């Protein structure tokens with residue numbers, strides 16, 4: 498018999514997870530407290546932008562394998578296994594995670610359960626949450642019914658969510674019994690058969706592995722942004738530097754793109770939540786590290802605003818700025834803690850007339866930053882601009898033609914906030930080009946000590962020079 502699964506919380510994570518479970522052949526019921534979301538999803542419509550998800554949701558709602566409801570009692574009656582995928586945002590007062598939704602779900606589900614089950618947490622939570630959740634469930638279960646809690650953190654990236662869910666690079670099963678492990682192995686049988694590594698851990702390790710992964714990624718980005726800062730001071734090029742680092746297989750090139758830094762619904766809140774949890778647990782080292790990571794990240798946004806002002810002669814008042822991108826990353830309409838919108842707001846505060854274009858995120862951006870001006874086409878943003886800022890590296894924005902763009906603007910100035918544009922092509926088309934960490938050769942502020950007189954090179958043993966060697970020799974003569 499096919500396993501019947503409920504997925505509680507159908508946002509970016511839950512809607513994707515539910516649709517992919519249906520794709521894998523399970524009968525799935527998605528649950529959300531938002532009636533509007535449930536209504537849209539039930540009609541086969543995905544209320545956010547995620548490549549490939551529309552087809553899955555439309556197909557499986559039509560076939561009846563994927564349904565949605567607002568009713569936890571219906572989920573309790575329907576499913577053998579329940580996934581918790583609700584939001585765990587940053588608390589409105591403070592930096593810790595707000596776990597209200599996770600505990601509300603447990604408290605709301607438990608009294609309706611009529612047969613023993615596994616409740617699998619997928620939301621990102623502070624270490625220790627799963628154990629507390631198990632106690633919350635136990636306290637509300639009907640007599641004779643058992644519910645085991647397992648933790649199965651999710652590592653998908655927005656913009657690649659379907660592919661990451663169907664073909665994960667690793668699976669983490671935080672369990673307290675072999676039975677829960679068996680259930681998880683059945684759910685992920687297709688990926689396991691393909692050879693996906695499975696890490697079976699205790700609950701705490703599973704919870705912590707998730708936030709550690711996000712903390713490491715955030716640290717990598719802030720590390721390269723810190724190097725961008727010193728590169729600007731020293732007249733070095735952070736992109737070339739990242740290429741050098743990236744060729745070391747121990748380091749790797751990914752997540753070393755310097756620019757206006759990381760944002761989104763996860764990395765920023767997850768490092769803050771981990772720092773807060775570390776403080777509670779008396780683990781000061783990770784807390785100190787992550788506070789610095791956060792500071793460096795936010796400073797990158799300010800440095801972009803400073804550079805924009807410097808490019809306009811120090812004063813943005815009355816300048817028209819084309820801000821390209823509003824989403825926190827390309828291929829997404831998510832604007833949660835978006836660096837692009839943060840920079841846009843900073844430029845506006847300095848008096849600039851900012852016109853924002855984004856291929857998918859304008860509506861969401863308008864809802865959180867209604868004071869900005871949004872335009873429906875990139876040309877409308879470029880028209881008469883004194884400065885262009887690339888803030889989100891959407892492929893179509895990275896591929897903009899500098900010649901065509903140059904015909905639309907008032908002044909050919911461009912700030913590449915993502916270090917993704919082809920500098921040579923833009924400068925060849927007459928643009929003043931700047932990017933964070935790629936100083937147009939200022940500034941060694943401290944005097945550099947004079948180099949010691951060279952010791953004479955030993956006379957080389959005579960031998961026939963190769964072609965390259967003789968060219969070098971010619972250059973040196």
Ligand SMILES: NC(=O)C1=CN([C@@H]2O[C@H](COP(=O)(O)OP(=O)(O)OC[C@H]3O[C@@H](n4cnc5c(N)ncnc54)[C@H](O)[C@@H]3O)[C@@H](O)[C@H]2O)C=CC1
Nearest residue numbers: 506507508509510529530531583584585598601620621651
């Ligand atoms: N967005 C992503 O790429 C990933 C997110 N995560 C984690 O997954 C969790 C969810 O994140 P997102 O999907 O991005 O958030 P989201 O805000 O898009 O979705 C959360 C959903 O939960 C629903 N919800 C809230 N309280 C509820 C309740 N009491 N009962 C039923 N539904 C409720 C909301 O209406 C919303 O639809 C977070 O812990 C996040 O850190 C983990 C990996 C990837």
Ligand SMILES: O=C(O)[C@H]1O[C@H](OP(=O)(O)OP(=O)(O)OC[C@H]2O[C@@H](n3ccc(=O)[nH]c3=O)[C@H](O)[C@@H]2O)[C@H](O)[C@@H](O)[C@@H]1O
Nearest residue numbers: 651652653654655718752753754758759760761763825826
């Ligand atoms: O927990 C989560 O929700 C997810 O958070 C991130 O995924 P996501 O937020 O979708 O986006 P990323 O691709 O990680 O990018 C995050 C931010 O970092 C920025 N970034 C990324 C890479 C880089 O080199 N430089 C850089 O500034 C991006 O522009 C973006 O603003 C993680 O990559 C996922 O593994 C994780 O599951």
